[in-house]
Amino acid sequence: MVTVGEGLDKAVQGAFTRPxxxxxxxxMRYLVKQHKHSTKAVAQLLGITQRTVERYVKDQIKKPRSDLAARMEHEVKQRWQPQIRAKAKHTAATTGGIMIDTRARFGFTAAPGTTDxxxxxxxxxxxxxxxxARLFEAQERGATENQLRQIAAEAxxxxxxxxxGRRAHGLEVRLTDVEHLEFDL
Incomplete structure (x- = not known):
């Protein structure tokens, strides 16, 4: 299932200037550096032992399990280039806007006698x-996926x-059965 939160994150990651x-x-070295050189904090974050973190830092372990690899990649991308991330969000929220490409089922709540x-x-x-701006603010506040989807539907x-405001006054849109959802800045 495609989520709005993941789509927004992916769009912002497209603005990164370095891989x-x-x-x-x-x-692992990047995560340790981000946590003020605390291997213990990184171990708690990833759910592994401190010794395992140290072994990754020293390149004694090269291939993580698939679930650990996914967690590591996710945590790195969440912290990578925070200034670029903030600038991209600010630009989208103030001047640029955001592109949305979706294939989903749209339902409506409208006046009686209309096709809903x-x-x-x-x-x-x-x-x-x-x-x-509404989407990014809600995401930063920790909105649920349903709340983000409702904001996207309203947009x-x-x-x-x-x-x-030129037509269909009072029409409320519901976004369900999302097959594809992608954002671009």
Whole structure:
């Protein structure tokens, strides 16, 4: 299942100016550096022993288990280039906006007598900066996936279905059965 949170993270990662560390040793050294050279803190973060962290740092272990490799990559990408990440979010939220490409089922709550059956649609739209700001702010506050999906649905409802207030007044959009969801800055 595609999530809005992961899509937003991936879009911001597209703004990185350098690639994140790839090897297990380089990733582990980066995490240790980020945690003020505390192998204990990194061990607790990843759910492994402090000795294992030290062995990765010294390149004594080169190939992590697949679940550990995924956790390491996730933690590195969450911390990689924080200033670039912040600048990309700020630009999207103030001037640039964000592109959304989705294939999902859209349902509507509208006035009686209108078609409100959910339909599968593929939409690619530029969302204005106000909607990008709402998405990023909610994500930083720790909003749930359902809350992020509701904000995205409201943005799509405003921009596409209600055409910025020019039609379909009172139409509320629900976003379900997401097959594809991608954001771009």
């Amino acid at each position: 994140a560390p790839k090897s297990a040793g380089a990733q 059956d959910a339909r599968l649609r593929h939409l690619t739209l530029a969302l204005p900066p106000t909607h990008a 799509l409802g405003e921009v596409y279905f209600r055409d910025d």
